[in-house]
Amino acid sequence: MRETLQLVRCDPVKTEIKPTDVRLLTASRVLEIEWADGRRSRYAFPLLRSRCQCTECKSTILRNGQEALAPNENVAIVNVLPVGSYALQLFFDDGHDRGIFPYAYLRELDKQL
Numbered sequence: 001m002r003e004t005l006q007l008v009r010c011d012p013v014k015t016e017i018k019p020t021d022v023r024l025l026t027a028s029r030v031l032e033i034e035w036a037d038g039r040r041s042r043y044a045f046p047l048l049r050s051r052c053q054c055t056e057c058k059s060t061i062l063r064n065g066q067e068a069l070a071p072n073e074n075v076a077i078v079n080v081l082p083v084g085s086y087a088l089q090l091f092f093d094d095g096h097d098r099g100i101f102p103y104a105y106l107r108e109l110d111k112q113l
């Protein structure tokens, strides 16, 4: 059920606001995104790592009965690539590189910060 809802929410035509600028601030260990509507979001590296939504992380979260992965405070992001026109792929220095973060999800995360 939840999966279906997320698909609707991530509909790129209807709801997506795209980034105009994506920066890795390695000194402050923050991913900064400027959005087309003028908003600027800043995400700490450990937060993004703990909120990874890939199959592997989701199953770990389910198995442990938690809402998110335990944060690794030392984790860093070493690269960011756009995925199509709807998401960013984040490469973490703990070897984890399968995290796809749809723009809609990143905006949702920003609201919770």
Ligand SMILES: [Zn+2]
Binding pocket: 052, 053, 054, 055, 056, 057, 058, 096, 098, 099
């Ligand atoms: Zn993951």
